[in-house]
Amino acid sequence: xxxxxxxxxxxxxxxxxxxxxxxxxxxxxxxxxxxxxxxxxxxxxxxxxxxxxxxxxxxxxxxxxxxxxxxxxxxxxxxxxxxxxxxxxxxxxxxxxxxxxxxxxxxxxxxxxxxxxxxxxxxxxxxxxxxxxxxxxxxxxxxxxxxxxxxxxxxxxxxxxxxxxxxxxxxxxxxxxxxxxxxxxxxxxxxxxxxxxxxxxxxxxxxxxxxxxxxxxxxxxxxxxxxxxxxxxxxxxxxxxxxxxxxxxxxxxxxxxxxxxxxxxxxxxxxxxxxxxxxxxxxxxxxxxxxxxxxxxxxx
Amino acid sequence: xxxxxxxxxxxxxxxxxxxxxxxxxxxxxxxxxxxxxxxxxxxxxxxxxxxxxxxxxxxxxxxxxxxxxxxxxxxxxxxxxxxxxxxxxxxxxxxxxxxxxxxxxxxxxxxxxxxxxxxxxxxxxxxxxxxxxxxxxxxxxxxxxxxxxxxxxxxxxxxxxxxxxxxxxxxxxxxxxxxxxxxxxxxxxxxxxxxxxxxxxxxxxxxxxxxxxxxxxxxxxxxxxxxxxxxxxxxxxxxxxxxxxxxxxxxxxxxxxxxxxxxxxxxx
Amino acid sequence: xxxxxxxxxxxxxxxxxxxxxxxxxxxxxxxxxxxxxxxxxxxxxxxxxxxxxxxxxxxxxxxxxxxxxxxxxxxxxxxxxxxxxxxxxxxxxxxxxxxxxxxxxxxxxxxxxxxxxxxxxxxxxxxxxxxxxxxxxxxxxxxxxxxxxxxxxxxxxxxxxxxxxxxxxxxxxxxxxxxxxxxxxxxxxxxxxxxxxxxxxxxxxxxxxxxxxxxxxxxxxxxxxxxxxxxxxxxxxxxxxxxxxxxxxxxxxxxxxxxxxxxxxxxxxxxxxxxxxxxxxxxxxxxxxxxxxxxxxxxxxxxxxxxxxxxxxxxxxxxxxxxxxxxxxxxxxxxxxxxxxxxxxxxxxxxxxxxxx
Ligand SMILES: Nc1ncnc2c1ncn2[C@@H]1O[C@H](COP(=O)(O)OP(=O)(O)OP(=O)(O)O)[C@@H](O)[C@H]1O
Ligand SMILES: [Mg+2]
Numbered sequence: 001x002x003x004x005x006x007x008x009x010x011x012x013x014x015x016x017x018x019x020x021x022x023x024x025x026x027x028x029x030x031x032x033x034x035x036x037x038x039x040x041x042x043x044x045x046x047x048x049x050x051x052x053x054x055x056x057x058x059x060x061x062x063x064x065x066x067x068x069x070x071x072x073x074x075x076x077x078x079x080x081x082x083x084x085x086x087x088x089x090x091x092x093x094x095x096x097x098x099x100x101x102x103x104x105x106x107x108x109x110x111x112x113x114x115x116x117x118x119x120x121x122x123x124x125x126x127x128x129x130x131x132x133x134x135x136x137x138x139x140x141x142x143x144x145x146x147x148x149x150x151x152x153x154x155x156x157x158x159x160x161x162x163x164x165x166x167x168x169x170x171x172x173x174x175x176x177x178x179x180x181x182x183x184x185x186x187x188x189x190x191x192x193x194x195x196x197x198x199x200x201x202x203x204x205x206x207x208x209x210x211x212x213x214x215x216x217x218x219x220x221x222x223x224x225x226x227x228x229x230x231x232x233x234x235x236x237x238x239x240x241x242x243x244x245x246x247x248x249x250x251x252x253x254x255x256x257x258x259x260x261x262x263x264x265x266x267x268x269x270x271x272x273x274x275x276x277x278x279x280x281x282x283x284x285x286x287x288x289x290x291x292x293x294x295x296x297x298x299x300x
Numbered sequence: 301x302x303x304x305x306x307x308x309x310x311x312x313x314x315x316x317x318x319x320x321x322x323x324x325x326x327x328x329x330x331x332x333x334x335x336x337x338x339x340x341x342x343x344x345x346x347x348x349x350x351x352x353x354x355x356x357x358x359x360x361x362x363x364x365x366x367x368x369x370x371x372x373x374x375x376x377x378x379x380x381x382x383x384x385x386x387x388x389x390x391x392x393x394x395x396x397x398x399x400x401x402x403x404x405x406x407x408x409x410x411x412x413x414x415x416x417x418x419x420x421x422x423x424x425x426x427x428x429x430x431x432x433x434x435x436x437x438x439x440x441x442x443x444x445x446x447x448x449x450x451x452x453x454x455x456x457x458x459x460x461x462x463x464x465x466x467x468x469x470x471x472x473x474x475x476x477x478x479x480x481x482x483x484x485x486x487x488x489x490x491x492x493x494x495x496x497x498x499x500x501x502x503x504x505x506x507x508x509x510x511x512x513x514x515x516x517x518x519x520x521x522x523x524x525x526x527x528x529x530x531x532x533x534x535x536x537x538x539x540x541x542x543x544x545x546x547x548x549x550x551x552x553x554x555x556x557x558x559x560x561x562x563x564x565x566x567x568x
Numbered sequence: 569x570x571x572x573x574x575x576x577x578x579x580x581x582x583x584x585x586x587x588x589x590x591x592x593x594x595x596x597x598x599x600x601x602x603x604x605x606x607x608x609x610x611x612x613x614x615x616x617x618x619x620x621x622x623x624x625x626x627x628x629x630x631x632x633x634x635x636x637x638x639x640x641x642x643x644x645x646x647x648x649x650x651x652x653x654x655x656x657x658x659x660x661x662x663x664x665x666x667x668x669x670x671x672x673x674x675x676x677x678x679x680x681x682x683x684x685x686x687x688x689x690x691x692x693x694x695x696x697x698x699x700x701x702x703x704x705x706x707x708x709x710x711x712x713x714x715x716x717x718x719x720x721x722x723x724x725x726x727x728x729x730x731x732x733x734x735x736x737x738x739x740x741x742x743x744x745x746x747x748x749x750x751x752x753x754x755x756x757x758x759x760x761x762x763x764x765x766x767x768x769x770x771x772x773x774x775x776x777x778x779x780x781x782x783x784x785x786x787x788x789x790x791x792x793x794x795x796x797x798x799x800x801x802x803x804x805x806x807x808x809x810x811x812x813x814x815x816x817x818x819x820x821x822x823x824x825x826x827x828x829x830x831x832x833x834x835x836x837x838x839x840x841x842x843x844x845x846x847x848x849x850x851x852x853x854x855x856x857x858x859x860x861x862x863x864x865x866x867x868x869x870x871x872x873x874x875x876x877x878x879x880x881x882x883x884x885x886x887x888x889x890x891x892x893x894x895x896x897x898x899x900x901x902x903x904x905x906x907x908x909x910x911x912x913x914x915x916x917x918x919x920x921x922x923x924x925x
Contacts, residue, residue: 029386041416097314101311101318135537136326139533140325176322271418277415281411464651468653474670
């Protein structure tokens with residue numbers, strides 16, 4: 001065989017077999033997303049800059065900042081933003097306070113059966129249709145509901161307590177539907193803390209609470225941030241919870257969007273509110289994903 | 301054992317409260333569905349199958365349940381096929397677009413349901429292809445929000461899959477496609493099935509997106525219950541809920557058998 | 569014509585040169601070991617031969633055919649992975665039948681071959697077991713049987729013994745070697761264990777940082793290491809600083825302390841400059857033995873002695889340089905206490921001169 005020159009020996013660019021062309025695998029999904037996700041969302045953006053015209057959906061092309069100006073200048077609208085953010089913060093904090101102990105129990109119980117059972121309960125309650133869970137909440141908390149009914153029967157109260165159709169009801173409802181997400185975010189973070197660290201601190205003379213405060217809690221912070229942001233994003237985006245538990249009296253951004261469209265027919269304005277909601281939730285979610293990535297060391 | 305590392309009592313109590321918050325509403329739905337009276341009160345009236353029977357002849361809830369079930373089946377089929385193919389790309393490709401695509405694929409669940417519903421509805425009206433308030437239009441929306449779940453689970457099982465097994469098949473004479481079909485696919489089937497179940501459940505309980513895309517004659521179960529809840533607490537709705545609860549519990553148990561829950565949690 | 573030929577084989581990942589300009593010829597029926605420390609590019613080389621990694625540069629010939637552009641399934645190779653890669657969803661028989669089915673053999677044919685293969689690897693009656701019910705050694709045998717039934721032209725093994733415990737490793741070492749000889753199949757064997765390489769191979773390629781530093785028979789590698797790296801990686805060696813006085817055909821004259829010595833030479837070593845003299849501990853003669861052979865003698869001081877059963881090891885000081893000598897622990901041979909002085913020496917053929925650095 002004749003000697004080869006360096007040029008002949010160079011196999012050149014990757015030939016087909018090493019990295020087989022995989023694009024056809026992802027193409028259907030990508031086309032689907034471009035057509036039914038990217039384009040619609042961008043259209044919504046465009047609509048939000050179109051001049052508001054009650055009852056007209058189609059794009060007219062009269063670009064204007066009017067819709068956004070209205071949101072930030074009229075009390076009614078920025079109050080809705082404020083209300084959404086306030087509820088989101090309250091719900092995140094409550095979920096953290098009541099979710100952390102349960103996550104801790106699941107992550108640290110020595111009985112594997114208990115951990116599996118609790119995990120399945122949390123997963124199942126997360127997956128169950130929200131409207132069905134809200135049905136249960138409403139039967140429990142209504143003026144004529146189980147709580148008021150029971151307390152009246154026991155003679156403790158004479159007037160029903162206002163548990164629903166107000167901020168309180170919405171917060172309780174949102175906590176119910178978002179709590180599993182908080183717990184799932186926390187379990188992973190707490191589990192990844194080496195129990196030997198806690199034991200080492202105990203052996204050095206720390207009390208159980210001191211260990212919790214100085215070791216467990218700080219090390220689980222990535223999960224805490226992730227869970228809090230996720231719950232916040234879910235809470236401010238929810239339409240069905242404020243609609244049912246707030247009885248249209250608690251006006252949040254999603255409620256606002258629906259009202260603008262279903263009742264007033266102002267699509268362009270509704271679109272602008274939707275964009276604001278989207279950006280707020282995208283911001284929280286982006287930080288959430290970044291926190292999660294750091295937590296998982298790039299595995300996600 | 302439990303006194304080696306006791307969980308503080310305060311923690312146990314709060315954990316109990318959290319568990320109550322999660323489970324009480326569900327129990328109430330079950331109680332309301334099996335209650336003999338018109339309205340659940342304290343103490344309850346007694347047990348009966350009255351509302352379950354009512355559900356089976358209901359003009360609203362039974363068709364809605366069937367509608368939800370059928371829609372979820374169709375959705376699951378489409379998103380499992382599209383999502384599994386995409387997952388293979390996401391785990392095998394070395395393309396520099398991979399990370400961008402990965403981000404694109406989770407976007408639909410990041411977007412608030414109301415926003416996505418509105419965007420799709422506006423798009424359907426603009427394009428005027430007859431998708432607005434139609435079954436295909438609804439299906440498209442559901443595929444969008446379920447595909448990320450399929451991609452997440454299938455990607456996870458592909459990442460865990462030991463590539464040398466597929467390489468062994470190649471060395472034994474299998475083409476890339478043969479190796480994938482005969483060796484890889486059978487081994488990631490549990491992951492795909494878990495993704496399928498996830499997709500089914502998400503579609504079955506989907507509400508906010510559906511709100512913009514359904515019509516009175518295309519009512520899904522969540523929409524039907526929501527509509528009835530705005531006027532009264534119909535026990536028939538609770539009876540329908542019992543079937544949904546059963547469906548979800550069975551599928552969660554199934555998922556936990558199929559995939560290692562611990563692995564799943566690490567990724568959350 | 570050699571059976572496997574690698575020509576200027578190179579693989580780069582970004583800025584890492586995993587394999588750099590490897591050129592090798594492996595003869596038909598030869599058992600060739602690629603030996604080197606972790607991360608030196610052994611697996612990458614093997615995977616290029618198998619077709620799982622596309623070379624950045626270079627060509628691969630198998631049996632005279634340029635297979636560089638061929639996918640793994642077209643190369644007619646058999647590969648056994650470190651973790652054996654038994655298909656977990658198939659039983660042992662189905663695993664072994666996998667390659668035969670792809671070759672469209674008849675059912676009866678497959679059944680006979682599978683049975684013969686199971687007998688060959690000593691797993692008669694294990695056909696319906698699954699991977700999870702097999703020990704490491706059994707999985708190893710299944711992996712080999714699965715590959716061998718397809719009668720590949722060459723056999724590639726990537727650290728096949730590293731997952732086994734020590735006793736089993738010894739057993740499998742001889743078993744694999746015997747099987748290979750029986751079949752006369754050209755084999756590349758990747759390992760980081762010098763014992764495996766020395767005892768099993770016909771020839772060894774010692775790799776370091778993507779290069780093949782030396783390729784030769786176990787004896788050549790051990791007795792005539794070409795570089796300091798090979799010297800220190802295979803067995804144990806004393807490396808002494810010397811000055812080269814004269815370099816001739818295969819022989820050099822050097823000065824160590826005040827003594828003039830001769831040593832074997834394979835490389836260009838500049839005359840008058842510093843160089844390294846390499847001598848294995850077992851080749852260092854001590855006391856009467858050294859004096860009897862008439863080699864140039866050096867004065868050494870005993871620093872310490874280690875008892876190793878059949879062997880005695882001495883740490884010696886020769887003009888400020890430390891040296892280890894090993895000798896049989898036999899009654900008739902003398903012993904030295906730490907602090908004693910002793911004459912040492914070695915036959916020139918046993919010592920090698922290598923360029924410094
Ligand atoms: N796919 C890859 N991408 C980037 N770098 C790689 C890849 N595969 C191997 N490398 C790098 O190439 C070098 C050689 O790797 P290789 O696996 O061939 O080593 P090895 O000799 O088999 O080591 P070991 O004994 O640990 O198996 C290493 O530095 C490794 O990090
Ligand atoms: Mg290796």
